[in-house]
Amino acid sequence: MFPYFLASGFAIAGAIVMAGPALIHLMNRNRYRTVHWAAMDFLLEAMQSNRRLLRIRDLLLMALRALALLLFGLALARPYFSSADSALPGTSKPPHAILVLDNSMSNSLESISGSALETSRQQAKQFLEKLPSASQISVIALSGAQSRRISDPFTSRTDAADAIDKIVATDGPGELTHALNQARRLAEQTPSLSPYVVVFGDQQASQWQRLARGNPPEEEMPVILVGTDASTPGNAWVEEFGLPDGMAEIGMPTRIVARVRYQGDEPRSNVAVSFKVRDNEVETKFADFPEGDSVQTLAFDYVFDAMEVDPGRMSSIPLTVSIAGDALPADDSRSLVVPLVASTPVVFIDQWSDTEESPALGRLGETWILRQLLCPQTDSSREEQHLIRPIHLSQREAEGEPLKAALREARLTVIAGIESPSVELVSMLRSYVEQGGQLAIAAGGDFDPHAWNDVAWQGGRGILPKPLKPSAVGQSLSEFSDDLQPFRISGKGLLDHSYFRLADLEETQLIDLYTDALFFKTVVPTDETNTLATSNTASSMPPLEEKWLSWTPPVSTIERPDDQSDSPTASIPATTIAQFDNGIEFVIERHVGSGRIVFFSSGVSSQWSTLPSTNAVLIFDRVLRNQLASTFQRYNFDVGETALLPIPPGVGDSSIQLIAPDSGIVRSVSPRFLNEETRGVLIDNLDSAGVYWLSDGEPSGTPGDAAEGRSQFRIPISGTPTAWESQLTRLDEEQFAGLNLPPQYRWQDSSEVVGGSGLPMSGHAWWQWLIGLVIVLLIVEMTVAAMPSWLAWIVNRGSTSPATSSASS
Structure with missing residues (x-):
């Protein structure tokens, strides 16, 4: 039994030992009392303040980071707002920037910093970077073949910049009207966008003046000119270079005229002007130019060798005139291809034949003075070397097959002094003109306007450019009138036509030359609308035959509507290119088929005027040679x-x-x-x-x-x-205002447009400010996250004071 009790005692003792600490804790729990200690109160308040500070810091960091993300996304979208004065048709539409880059000859001007075209390229590419992200971009070249090729708008700035780099300089003119038409078509193809045009270039004054003179329509889109700060340099150039008559006389001295012009603030002296034939220098002359705007006209005489030309066949030789180079080399030389033709047949028809004419008896045909002008009589052995081989026929000889044989090879026919043409002659000459022949008709001699009107007008189907009144005005010297009332050629508008301009004479000299002659008698052209289809012989004219000319008109000639239509009138109206000071038309021309008819209302003989004794007879020479030159191929x-x-x-x-x-x-x-x-x-x-x-x-x-x-x-x-294009004067803001263009045309300095402030919208550069604000927010966020003591002091300032007062109490 003892062991049993011993084991039980140990078990009870172990349980008491293990439960002892708990019992001791329970027994001693009520011995502790809460004591309010001031130091502990401060510690508790500090702990509560730190928790509040951390909560505020976390909320502030969350707000800063969220705002930074929001602003960064907004900056990536590149927002913009339409300006109140932008005149854009739809302010809520994305912009369509149409960039016009001037690549004309004037913008190829070289300088130390490069060409003006390169500067325009750089400005245009810098401008691209300022466009909103939703923009579409079109690039148009101002000049050359590139100006006719337009692609769809670009959505990528890189593609637009590549298109800008591909624009190359040309020697052509800058046609602003064409560029604006192209821009208008682009705008019509993108109706969902708000278009505006920005023109980058040297802003040549002559370009914009041409636009202003053309009364430009008010654009529905803004047109912004990017101004330039570059000064206008001096420039010399070959302004004109050519032959006064358009063709060269074989074997005889031919005068080639060069007109050199200079504009600059400093004079230029001893400027070499070289004349070359087939790149071989023939002659060099020197010219001096004062400061400002000055012109020098230089003439070079050259004899073209007859061995270079086959009779009846045209050859062509390139000629060049050049001056010493400057910053704009494209205009320092000018070339000309001269057609060389020998023995070109020209038919003359008047009152007398060659056998009937007699200078000794004073019996000369009305075309005699014209034959002397176009083909001076020289040694007969050199007759075939002349530019013109005259075929002289009387009215009696100009009939049937002989006339047709003469006209077959002739490029020009002159008829003057005929009293009344026959129906057959009118029909033959009409067919000749329709195929490309040139016809000149002059009054004089026994010219009867009533008979001519009845036979040759044919209601617009004959050979008269306009119908004639039945009676002439004035009297010839042979009519022995004591009441002569002479009149002259009017100088008003005379030089508007290229026929009458000569490079080596000033305008006042030309007016004096052409108005020197006195005229005593003239027939009177009248309004064709009052005399349509009045001739009974119109229906009797034979139909147009197959082409029978032995030569072909130049293909560069614009095909005109055939006058042989159901309408009795010609579809191309007649043009008056000279008149008398009494208001009567003197020189009238009309295009018929592939040819042209020129009519002189007065004669060239001394009975109708004093032309033969004055230099004013040159007016006939100028017109006839121009007609002849127009029948050869243009090069x-x-x-x-x-x-x-x-x-x-x-x-x-x-x-x-x-x-x-x-x-x-x-x-x-x-x-x-x-x-x-x-x-x-x-x-x-x-x-x-x-x-x-x-x-x-x-x-x-x-x-x-x-x-x-x-x-x-x-x-x-x-x-x-x-x-x-060689006039390099540049437009400034004051001159631009003086052009009185519509309000949609705006001038902007290059710095403003490239910087973005010149755009027809506001807020387009806000994205840069937004990015900057994002950076500032991130810096503030890092500062707040570091929790500096000054921030804690600011937050705790309000809480420490009450605590201190409580502790004190």
Whole structure:
């Protein structure tokens, strides 16, 4: 039993030992009392303040971080707002920026910092960076073939910048009207966008003046001009270069006139002006230019060798005049392709034949003085070398097959002094003009206006440009009148036509020259609408025959509507190009088919006027030579113009090559049919000034040398720069205001537009400020997260004071 009790005692003792601490705790629990101790109160309040501070810090950090994320997203969206004065049709639409880059000749001006075009490129690319992200961008070249190619708007700034870099300089003019029309079409293709145009360039004053003179329509979109701070440099250029008559006389001295102009603040002296034929220098002259705006006209005489020309066949020779180079080299030279033709037949019809004329008896046909002007009589052995081979017929000889045989090869026909033409003559000449022949008709002699009107007007189907009144005005000297009332050619508007301008004479000199002659008698052209279809012989005219001319009109001639239509009137109205001071029309022209008719209402003989004894007779020479020159193929084109050129028969379809001037770049041109009969090429990218060469052979040696055995033809073509592009005067804000353009046209300094303040919207640069604000918020967030003591002091300041007062109490 003892062991049992011993084990039980140990168990009870163990339980008491294990329960002892709990019992002691329970027994002693009521011995502790809560004692309020001031130090512990401060500790408790500090703990509560720290928890409040951490809560405020966490809320502040959350707000700062959320606001930073919100502003960063807003900055990525690049917000903008339309300005109140932007005049955009839809202020809520995304913008469509149409950038016009000036790549005309004037913007290729070189300087130490590079060309003006390169500066415009840089400004345009900097401007791209300021556009809102939702913007669409179009890029338009102002000049050249690139101006005719327009792509869809870009949505990527990189693509737009690449398009800007691809725009190259040309020697052509900058046509703002064309660029604005292109911009308008782009705007119409994107109606969901708000368009505006920004023009980058040198802002040449002459460009904008041309636009202002054309009365530009008020644009529905703003047009912003980016101003330039560059000063206007001095510039000298070849303003004009040509032959007064358009063609050269074989074997006789031919005068070539060059007009050189200078604009600058400093004078230039001893400027070398060199004349070249086929790149071979012939003569050099020197010119001095004072400061300001000055012009020098220089004449070069050259004799073209008759051995270079086959009779009846046209050849062409390139001529060049150049001056010492300056900062704008594109206008320092000008080229001209001169057609050389020998023995070109011209038909003259008047009262007398060659056998009937007698200078000794004073019996001369009305065309005698004109024959002397166009083909002076020289040694008979050299007669075939003249430009013109006259075929003189009397009215009696100008009938039937002899007339048709004479007209077949003639490019110009002159009829004067005929009393009344026959129906057959009128019909033959009408057919001749419709096929491309040139016809000149002059009164004089026994010219009867009533008979001419009855036979030759034909209600607009004859050979008169306008109908005539039955009676003439004034009296000829042979009518022995004591009441002569002479009149003169009116100088008003006379020089508006290229017929009467001469490069080596000033306007006042030309007016004095042409108004020197006195006229005693003239027939009176009248309004054609009052005399339509009044002739009984109109219905008796035979129908138009097949073409019987032995030569082909130039393909560059614009095809005009056929006058042989159901309407009795010609579809192309007559044009008055000179008149008398009494208001009567003197020179009238009308295009008929592929040809042209010019009518002189007075005669050239001494019975009707004093023309033969004055230099004013030159007016006939100018008109007739111009008519003759227009029948030959044109090889001189303005830079940027489209050239149509025929090619010889038998040339392959893939062998035509065009060699560019200076650079020598060769490219292929595909032949095509220019009309029903003529095969040729169309060249629409003459963007450089100088001489091009069109050939069917591989280039070998110099461009002017044909590759023997490989080339059937080698034709020179000249690209001529526009003279006003050389006037480098730049527009400023005051001059722009003086143009009185519509209010949508705005001037902006380059710094404002590139900086963005010139855009027709506000807030477009806010994204930069938003990014800056995000950075500031992040700095504040890091500062708050570091929990500096000054922030704790600010938060605890309000709580420590009450605690202190409580402790004190």
